[in-house]
Structure formats: C-alpha cells, structure tokens
Amino acid sequence: MERRPQKRVRNSNTRTRNTDRRDEHVSRVSSSAPVSQKVRQIYLDADTPKIPVGDTQTQRIDQEAPYTIPLEDTQRLDWDSYGTDDLFPEETSYHEERMARKAQSVRSGARKSSSRQKTQQRSTQSRQSQARQSQTRQPQSRTPRAQQTHSPRSRQTQSRQTQTRQAQARSSRPSLQQTQRLDLSAYRKASSKRRKRKKLRLPFIIIGAAVLAALIIILLTAAGGVKEAANVKITSTETTQTITWDNKVKNASYEVLQKSPEGSFTVVKTVSADSTPSATIVELNSATEYEYKVRTVKGEGKKQRRSNGVSIRAYTLPAAVTELSFWTEIQDSLTFSWADTQNVAGYELRFGTSDNLSDADTIQLALSDLVVDEGTGNYTYQIENLEERTPYYFSLRSYIDNDTFSSWTETRTARVSRPVDMRGIDVNAPMVALTFDDGPEGSDITTRILDTFAQYGGHATFFQLGDRASSYSDRIKRMVDEGHEVGNHTYDHSHMGDSVTREDIVKANDAIEEAGGVRPVSFRSPGGSTTDLIRETCAEENMALYYWSLDTRDWYTRDADSVISVIKNNIEDGDIILMHNIYGSSAEAVEKIVPWLIDQGYQLVTVSQLLKAKTGDLPVPGTQYVTATQTMN
Ligand code: ZN
DSSP states (O other), X not given: OTTHHHXXXXXXXXXXXXXXXXXXXXXXXXXXXXXXXXXXXXXXXXXXXXXXXXXXXXXXXXXXXXXXXXXXXXXXXXXXXXXXXXXXXXXXXXXXXXXXXXXHHHHHTTOOSOHHHHHHHOSSOOHHHHHHHHHHTHHXXXXXXXXXXXXXXOHHHHHHHHHHHHHHHHHHOOOHHHHHHHHHHXXXXXXXHHHHHHHHHHHHHXXXXXXXXHHHHHHHHHHHOSOOOEEEEEEEOSSOEXXXXXXXXXXXXXXEEEEOTTSOEEEEEEEOXXXXXXXXXOSXXXXXXXXXXXXXXXXXXXGOEEOOOEEEEEEOOOOOOOSXXXXXXXXXXXXXXXXXXXXXXXXXXXXXXXXXXXXXXXXXXXXXXXXXXXXXXXXXXXXXXXXXXXXXXXXXXXXXXXXXXXXXXXXXXXXXXXXXXXTTOOTTSOEEEEEEESOOXXXXXXXXXXXXXXXXXXXXXXXXXXXXXXXXXXXXXXXXXXXXXXXXXXXXXXXXXXGOXXXXXXXXXXXHHHHHSXXXXXXXXXXXXXXXXXXXXXXXXXXXXXXXXXXXXXXXXXXXXXXXXXXXXXXXXXXXXXXXXXXXXXXXXXXXXXXXXXXXXXXXXXXXXXXXXXXXXXXXXXXXXXXXXXXXX
C-alpha cells in the first residue's frame, strides 16, 4: 500500500486505460463526507470568481504544483481536463488530507518525526495514514492527477459531484498560458539553482588550479632539486669567453655546458666545489655568438643531482680591423679602405687632428654606409673637404652591437695629397713606368731626360735625394711643372736597408716639398730593401714604396746600348723600370728608348698613374710594389 503513490505517478498517463480508478477515487471522497464535504464546500466557495480567476489559479497552482511538472504533462492535463469528471478530486483529497493531518497531528502529538516509519508501524490502513503518505509524497500527489482508492463507490454520487466540479472547472480551468507560466516559474527556480551551483564551482576551480600549479612547481624544483648558480656573467675576447658565478651552494660543484651549432649542450668544463667559480673557454671564433649553461651538481655517485642550469650567451669580440689603408682619391679628401671583418654590424672611425685623438670625432659606419671595392672586396669610406698637407689622425674598430667592439687599430696619421692626374691615360692600353733614382744633379743629364719626355710625351718618376733637391731645386720644380712625379730616395743616400732612419725619409720629404712644392707620395729605399721602420714611416708620410720589375743595370754598365737592349728584350706591360738620372749614358738611352716604347704602344706613366690605372686604386701607403699588382716587403 505504501507504494501506491509511486505507482500512481508512474501510471498517471495510463488513466484512460484504467477506468476503474476514477470510481475508486471518488469513493474515497464520499466516504469522508462528514468533514471533507464541508471543507470542500468552503474551499469551492472561497475559490469562486470573487477573486480574479487568473490570480487565484496562479496562486493555487504555485502553491500546490511543484516545479517538477514537465510542460508536457501539464499541457496534457489541461486538455484532458476539459469535460472530464475527475479534475477536482485531488482538491478534495488535498483538503481532506489537511484536515486529517491536523487530526493526526493532534493525536500523535510529539510523534511527528517520520511519517513513513509510522506508516510501516501500522498494520491497518487508516485514512489518516494514507493522507499522510500522500502528504510526504507531495510533489507527485499534488499534481492535478486523479487520486485513487480501492474502495467501491456509487455512480450517483459521482455524477452529482462531477456536475458541480465541471461548473467549477469551467470557471477556474487553467489556460495554456497559465500552465506555461507555472512551468516557466519552475524552470526559473531550477535554472537559478543551476546558476548558484556554477557560482560555487568557479572559486573551487581557481583554488584547484592554484594548488595544481604549486604542485607542478614543487615537483619541477624537486626534479632539479639543486639550487642554481647565482649572478652568472660572461666576458669575451676575440677567442675566449670567461663565465663566472657566485658559489652559494655548500659543497656544490659545477658543470659548464656549451651549446653546439646543432643545438645540443655538452659539458666543456667541470668546476670542483673548492675552486673559484669560473670557467674560461678558449679557441673560439671571433665575432661569433656562443651559448652556455652553468649547472649546479650536488652529491656523488648515484645520489648525484643536477640543477637545470642557468643559460647565458654572448658574442666573442670581432678581430681588429686589418688591411687599413688610405689615400687621396679626389681633391682634398681621404679615402679609407680595410678588409671585411666577418659577422660585424659596422665600424667606428675616430678621426681628428690631435695625435692622441683627444679631439677626435667618432663616426659610426653601418655596413650600408660603406662602399665595397670591387677589386679587393674591401670596404671603403671617404671623408671630404680636408686641408691639404695637414696631418690627420685616425683609428678604426668594428662592432657587433652597442656593447661588443673589436679593439681599436693603432692610431695612424694621414695627409691629404694631390690626387693622381689620369688625364690622357687609357687604362686598357699597355703602359710602363720609367723611374730615375739618385738625382738631381747639376749637369745636363736630368735636363736631357726631361727634354725627351717633353718632346715625345709621357711622364716619369724621379726618386730624388733630399740634399740634392735642395741644391738643384730648379730640376725638381721642372719635374713637378711638367707632370712628372717626384719621389723620396732618402735625404742623402748615406743609409741603406736596416740603417735607414726615420729622419732619412722625413727630412727628404721636407726638402723635396720645399723645392718642388709637392710632398712626395712615393718612396724608393736605397738598394731596394725595406724594414718595418721604413714601411711604417712611409705609411705615416702617406707614401707607397716601389721596387722594380726591370733593372736596366745602367748604374753598372753605364752603357746606353746595353740599357736599350735590356729594355727592348724584356719589356712587359706594367713594368717598373729602374734607371738613374746621374749618368750620361742613361740620358742617352732615354733619348732612344722613349720614342721606341711609344712606338711599341706603351704609355709612359708615373708609378702612381700605373697603380691607379692597373688596380683602379691609388697605391696603398706603406706597401712596396714590384709591379702594379705585385707587392713585396
Ligand atoms: Zn739610389
């Protein structure tokens, strides 16, 4: 019997199949006639249209119908209710139940705890217990479904009651709209509960995530398990990098790992616990970025644990700039040239007029500011509007970024010289440079040579002595005036090779400049041999050095025909030919060989013109040329 209400709910849709139930239901109502009839009457009276129908209905439905009624059922109820007899028994039953419950409650007093228990305790079914049971099953039992009993009943009673109820039903029958409202309100309650549940869930998710993150951190730390090295730093040179750190972990040793180009780290240094926390890596490439990890190691053997490692990376410094040279290419300018230092972002040029560069400007040269010389592949950069014959000082370095520079080159000095006059020279036609040393002299030798060139055209280079230039400055002046080049052959030819002093060179330059108005840009060492001092001095004096590719041996044979023969038998395009303007035989040879050479198609040019024509560049100060393209120290 206790299961009844449940069963009723389950079978609520099958009412039409089980017509008996209707009878049972009504019989229960009638059997309670004395009290319930009255109650019903009051109820029905109170429920008449004095109160607006819609309100009453809503109120009552809200009160009685729990939110669990699905829309489907409610609607079915609505349509089913039309014209059916048993719409109201449940109201009757409800009020009967309330009364019964009241009575029961009076009777049972404090024994109100569990109605289900009480029901089980009773062997006989009282109306009260049944009613109480219905009450406990409120959600289902209050649905406007027919409630049933097994008691028999009379049809007459039923029909009378039915008539009354039908009338009542018409006035208070729930419309579809109302039913839906019921359902919506139920739905709202339900969804509000769901929202509350969602709100509750969010903080739990956050807390959960935080706990999980903390656990992961703890696990990761525990995995390394060892404190990392602190204050890891790196310093670089061109080929080494030194990594240092603070040793704050007791009895910890360290491993320094280097990243390979393939990306894997391998241990390159181990540093024991009692040694200075630093490691120097050597034999590195310059201007190259290297990456390292410093890993702390604790314990020994199987208990050995390592930290994950602290990463650090840096570039090695670029190598110092090489092949630095300079010359005057256009009037009042200096052109600088140097070899490409690989992997750098640019260069910095310090340039000023004080020899310690204290007044120097620093000119930053990005690679895009520079011109690459097609012949040598070297970078070039030009500074214009300089003062001729004023010494300038400069130094150059490369950089990778704002913190990574090569060392500066030694401070060099440069003078703006007169640019080489290339007018009338076909750089694609053969040419040779006739050169004359040791003059000038007071006889007619130099004059005859100059006359020959004046007659046939072309130019020569005269490597002259400073003391003679002072004595025979008219010869020097004529050389300059007629477009010949006057070079330096030391002051008085008293020193050769290793014994040549700086003064020998500089003093000659001063004398020649004073005699001819032009400071030499070319030098020939007495006897041809050079030293570092000679080359450095020449570089400072903005002079290139010239050996020779063809020696006429005029100084030895002192024979014009011999000289002519040597030249005719050996001459090649680009030759630098050695002669002397202190022998008559040499002047005689010139008078014959110049027209012959010109006839052979050779252009007769100065050494600077030869270099410029053959290389596209001016000769590089400090460099000794054998031919235009061959050099030697
Ligand atoms: Zn000489």
